Structure formats: C-alpha cells, structure tokens
Amino acid sequence: MNTRKVRWGVVGAGRIAHQFAADFSHVNNAELVAVAARDETRAREFARQWSIPSAYSGYQPLYEAADVDAIYIATPHTLHLEQATAALRAGKAVLCEKPITVSAEECRQLIAEAARQQRYLAEAMWTLFLPAIRQAKAWVAEGRIGTLTQVSADLGYPMPYSPKGREYDPVLGGGALLDMGIYPITMALQFFPDDPQSMHSAAHYAENGVEDHVSMLWNFGSASATLSTSFRSKLPNTASIIGTEGHIRIPDFWRARECSLFRLDDRIDQFYDGRKGSGFEFEIQSVSEDIAAGCLSSALVPTQASLRTQILMDRIRTELFVLKERR
Incomplete structure (x- = not known):
C-alpha cells in the first residue's frame, strides 16, 4: 500500500495561500514542499513562515519541480487559465482557486487541456468540501x-x-x-x-x-x-x-x-464540524485522496459543475451589461 503523502506546491503568496498553508498541519495525506511568487523575497518569507523546503522566484521552476505532485493556484482570477494550463502541461495535478476561470470559454479550454494531459483538475471551491x-x-x-x-x-x-x-x-x-x-x-x-x-x-x-x-x-x-x-x-x-x-x-x-x-x-x-483548522483541511485532504488514487477530477467539485457556474455567471454579466447600456 502506497502511504506517501501528496507533495504540494503553491503558486502565489497572498492571503488565501497563507490560509491554505496553515491547514496542512491538520491533514495526514499531504505535505507542502514548495512555493513560488513573482517576488522572491515574498516567496522566501512564505517558505520560512510555513517551514517549506523550496521557494522559487517565478512560477516555471515550480511547474518543473520533480518533487512536486500537485499545484494549488492562489493568484488573481485572470491569471488562472494561463497558470493552470502551464502546470497541467508540466504534468502536475491542479487545484485552482475559485473562480477557476473568468468565463465559460476559458473554463472549457482548461477542462480540455486537463483531458489532453490526463491530469487532475479541480476548482478550489472549499465551501463544497465542508x-x-x-x-x-x-x-x-x-x-x-x-x-x-x-x-x-x-x-x-x-x-x-x-x-x-x-x-x-x-x-x-x-x-x-x-x-x-x-x-x-x-x-x-x-x-x-x-x-x-x-x-x-x-x-x-x-x-x-x-x-x-x-x-x-x-x-x-x-x-x-x-x-x-x-x-x-x-x-x-x-x-x-x-x-x-x-x-x-x-x-x-x-x-x-x-x-x-x-x-x-x-x-x-x-x-x-468540530474542526481544528480554518476549513481548508477538508479540501486538502479530499483532493489529496483523489490524486493518490489516480482520479482526474473531484466528485465533490466536478469540472462540469464549475463550467455550469461559469455559464450562469456569463448569463448574469450579459443581462447586467444590457441593463447598464439602457440606463
């Protein structure tokens, strides 16, 4: 039986990334081994705070790191498609912070890329894991x-x-x-x-x-x-x-x-729920179980559900745009 923990890297060193990192102490099947940020100083400080072995300036070295199995993307929304695509093409499993993309078309592109690469993809909609x-x-x-x-x-x-x-x-x-x-x-x-x-x-x-x-x-x-x-x-x-x-x-x-x-x-x-962490531990535990089992998606947050959400948000934005133009 394979008991090796899933090894995670984090893209971004902002508030959400810190919350995600903090809850690794409450899971038993995952470890945080690397972080990457545009600013090397921020990456190194993040790594020091959470006792992470590797800190990278820029994202590509993290995508290519041999000791990383999965990547959590915690950057602004409009960067998600580019970064998740690069991580998938580098052979990594990807958990991408919500919203997974900023449009239904981008979401379709990302789902198609995950299918081409045969790699795990899920939206980090942590609420659904609670x-x-x-x-x-x-x-x-x-x-x-x-x-x-x-x-x-x-x-x-x-x-x-x-x-x-x-x-x-x-x-x-x-x-x-x-x-x-x-x-x-x-x-x-x-x-x-x-x-x-x-x-x-x-x-x-x-x-x-x-x-x-x-x-x-x-x-x-x-x-x-x-x-x-x-x-x-x-x-x-x-x-x-x-x-x-x-x-x-x-x-x-x-x-x-x-x-x-x-x-x-x-x-x-x-x-x-009697949780000990802030709630991200349920997401980390569940997704790490998926990855260890060789799954390509999450049963709790399937990619088609993420796409459905994006489609409806597109509809909302279209309606709001029409109403705004009529003002």
Missing part, C-alpha cells in the same frame, strides 16, 4: 425538509474602493460577482439539478464601472433562488434551504462550521 454543507445536502436528499421550494444565500463584506486593488481592478477580474457572488451561486446550484428557467439580476456599480453589489432572482418553476453579493455592506452571509416541511439554516455558509434543521420554529437537528 462537512456542514455536505450534511445539509444529506438532509435534503433524505427528504427531511420535504419538497424544495426556495434557496436563499448572500455574501457581502464592505470593501473600500480602490481602483487598482484586486477586488475592483477589471484587469484582474474585479467585481463582486466573481469574487464573492460565486459562493451564493454555487450554493444554489447544489440543490437544483436543472438550470433556471429565468434569471433576473440588478447591480450597483463602483466609480470605475465594476459591479459592487448584485442581487439575483432565479425561477426554477416550482422553486426559486434569491441570491445577493456585495462589496458595499456586510450582508447576513447566511444560506437557507427551504422546503414544504422544514428548512435548513447555515450561518456563514461560505465557511460553514454548522448547520441547523428546523420544522416551523423548532430546531430538530443540528450539526457542528
């Missing part, structure tokens, strides 16, 4: 809320306007939709196998024209989804999965530690 989210899905599958009638989810935090900051810079894929909106969108799609029959969106825009608040209403016929995301204000950041016989409430659903099952006003079941 035990509380998996428990909520199990309750729905078991019929504990009856027939699904509505999903509501929102995620928003005030983000000070800075036109050159990653969140607002259009060159880096800025805007609330890609940055935070992908979470409520992904949450809704977990519970609806079919796409919406109709979608209606409204947005507010920052000074440079990037959307800083988006509200969405999706019609599925017998059910609906109400979703929102914002850089303008702190939203409740809660997901509710509502059915004819009960509902599930997930506070801070994007980083969920718990979920509760209600019948009318009474809580009848509750789940806590």
